[in-house]
Amino acid sequence: MKKLTGIAGKLTIGVILFGILLGAVCSTVGYIEFTAVLEQQYNDSAYEIAETARSILNPDKFAQYLETGQADEEYENILARLDVLTDATNVTFIYVARVSEDYKTLTYIYDTVNSSTGFARYPLGYTASDLDEKHTENVIKIMTVGGRAEKYLYSYSKESGAHTTAAIDVKNSDGEIIAMLCVEKPMTRLENARSTYVLHVILWTLAAIILFIFVYSVILRRTVIKPILTVTDEAKRFAETNIPSENLLKIGQRDEVGILARAVEKMETDIVEYTKNLTAITAEKERVNTELSVATRIQANMLPSIFPAFPERKEIDIYATMNPAKEVGGDFYDFFMVDERHLAIVMADVSGKGVPAALFMVIGKTLIKDHTQTGKDLGEVFTKVNELLCESNSEGLFITAFEGVLDLVSGNFRFVNAGHEIPYICKKDGGFEPYKIRAGFVLAGMEGMRYKGGEMQLEVGDKIFQYTDGVTEATNKENELYGMERLTAVLGENAALPPTELLPKIKDDIDCFVGDAPQFDDITMLCLEYKARMEV
Numbered sequence: 001m002k003k004l005t006g007i008a009g010k011l012t013i014g015v016i017l018f019g020i021l022l023g024a025v026c027s028t029v030g031y032i033e034f035t036a037v038l039e040q041q042y043n044d045s046a047y048e049i050a051e052t053a054r055s056i057l058n059p060d061k062f063a064q065y066l067e068t069g070q071a072d073e074e075y076e077n078i079l080a081r082l083d084v085l086t087d088a089t090n091v092t093f094i095y096v097a098r099v100s101e102d103y104k105t106l107t108y109i110y111d112t113v114n115s116s117t118g119f120a121r122y123p124l125g126y127t128a129s130d131l132d133e134k135h136t137e138n139v140i141k142i143m144t145v146g147g148r149a150e151k152y153l154y155s156y157s158k159e160s161g162a163h164t165t166a167a168i169d170v171k172n173s174d175g176e177i178i179a180m181l182c183v184e185k186p187m188t189r190l191e192n193a194r195s196t197y198v199l200h201v202i203l204w205t206l207a208a209i210i211l212f213i214f215v216y217s218v219i220l221r222r223t224v225i226k227p228i229l230t231v232t233d234e235a236k237r238f239a240e241t242n243i244p245s246e247n248l249l250k251i252g253q254r255d256e257v258g259i260l261a262r263a264v265e266k267m268e269t270d271i272v273e274y275t276k277n278l279t280a281i282t283a284e285k286e287r288v289n290t291e292l293s294v295a296t297r298i299q300a301n302m303l304p305s306i307f308p309a310f311p312e313r314k315e316i317d318i319y320a321t322m323n324p325a326k327e328v329g330g331d332f333y334d335f336f337m338v339d340e341r342h343l344a345i346v347m348a349d350v351s352g353k354g355v356p357a358a359l360f361m362v363i364g365k366t367l368i369k370d371h372t373q374t375g376k377d378l379g380e381v382f383t384k385v386n387e388l389l390c391e392s393n394s395e396g397l398f399i400t401a402f403e404g405v406l407d408l409v410s411g412n413f414r415f416v417n418a419g420h421e422i423p424y425i426c427k428k429d430g431g432f433e434p435y436k437i438r439a440g441f442v443l444a445g446m447e448g449m450r451y452k453g454g455e456m457q458l459e460v461g462d463k464i465f466q467y468t469d470g471v472t473e474a475t476n477k478e479n480e481l482y483g484m485e486r487l488t489a490v491l492g493e494n495a496a497l498p499p500t501e502l503l504p505k506i507k508d509d510i511d512c513f514v515g516d517a518p519q520f521d522d523i524t525m526l527c528l529e530y531k532a533r534m535e536v
Helices: 007-056 059-068 073-089 133-144 188-241 256-302 354-371 378-391 483-493 499-514
Strands: 093-099 106-113 153-157 161-171 177-186 316-323 331-337 342-350 399-407 412-418 424-426 432-434 454-457 463-467 523-530
Touching: 007 073, 007 093, 007 161, 007 177, 007 188, 059 073, 059 093, 059 106, 059 161, 059 177, 073 093, 073 106, 133 161, 133 177, 188 256, 316 331, 316 342, 316 499, 331 354, 331 523, 342 354, 342 463, 342 523, 354 378, 354 399, 378 399, 378 412, 399 463, 424 483, 432 483, 483 499, 499 523
Parallel strands: none
Antiparallel strands: 093 106, 093 177, 153 161, 161 177, 316 523, 331 342, 342 399, 399 412, 412 454, 424 432, 424 463, 463 523
16 A cells, blocks of 8 residues: 555556556547548448449339339349349348339339348339438438438448448439439448457557556656655654765756755755754853853842841831843842931933843942942032943943932931932822922933932931832833823822832732733832931
8 A cells, every 4th residue: 555655656557547548549549540441441342332233234124124013034134143243242232222202212123132141132113111311311312413422321230230331323324313222331340350459459558558667667766766765764864863874965866856865965964063053052042041040140139139128227118129121130229328327229220131231230330339428419429420431331321320318317318310210209198299300311321411419308207219110111012101190099009008018019010001011121119218217
């Protein structure tokens, strides 16, 4: 079954079917042409016999014979000569008859029968309805115009088999058509010849098909099947070992099979090379992922992440979170004690994402913390940090930043803003409201920038909420932004919660809004609550 369903089997079956079809067509065409030629020869031969028989007749005495019904010596002599002609030419019948006016009956004048057939002859004056309706047209033509029948006359009977009939007119001395002479010639030899021809054609066709299939199979196997099997086996072997070989190079054909072999050979080489490259790339990717994982941990460790941050301090409660969009982020927050009575908070966002932003974040965070000192104006701090960042900013990054310093004794809150989002302030027993302050220019954006700070007075129970634009610009699948209006609403609903509970509520609301949409920006938040004044 496998051989029949393979390429060789399908091609062989196709050739056999084509050979049978071709043999059938050739046999049919040859049979038709051969039969037509032989039938014409038989018919021409019958007409020659008919012309000979007509030359023997004496048509002027036909009327006398039919009126009297008596045959004379001349009649007998003519009949005898017709008998001899019938046997000599091996025809079945030669007869002369008068045709009725309606062309349906014959009145026999002469009727001869081949002695080998055993048929009885019709006597003089015998009338019979022997005319076939399909021959009426030819009979009318013969009896009115004369000459031969225009169409080939063919008849078949169980008794005498197939016959061809030659029919011609018989005229008297006045040129009047008075009778019709017919010669029926048996076509037995034609039938035998046709059967022999068909048998020979079939045998020769089968022999030709068998010979062709043998030669074709040999050529097919050498030029198509064997190379294709080599390609198939090589493909299976390569799939199991992933090691190329030189088997395909042995196929030197320049046809489609050869092109296929060379293509598979090149594919094997390319796959091996690709596998090597993929292995190297995978190893490199794993190394990068490992380094990114380390960088993520380093970045996380750089940001204050232990809460409560100042368990010994009853004056404040602070909590912050960062969710990077990539393995490492550009957002950062910080909080630290400047001295015993001053707490600094920082919220910043580096332009860009990933490792470059994270590295720039480290620099910015370090510079801001290092330059924040007791009694130093925060505007001067950002002015100095901006100068230092501009000196080493080859990548063209910038930072939006907000820094505030809370005096734990007085509640005075000094701040500076470099292009960052404005904070939210929540007064005791009130709700969160955005605190509008002058934004200022971003850090590392331009040299020579001067920054000015501001201040506000916080009372015990007040809260400060600061964030990055990843909060308000969080986007859902419909490309809708989370926005300040929704942030204000969720802050208002949870204003009474402490910072450690407030920030998770906001993050849950953001996640609910975003749904399955991917996170495009870092989400960073910080909340500071001034709980009590520091005693001096």
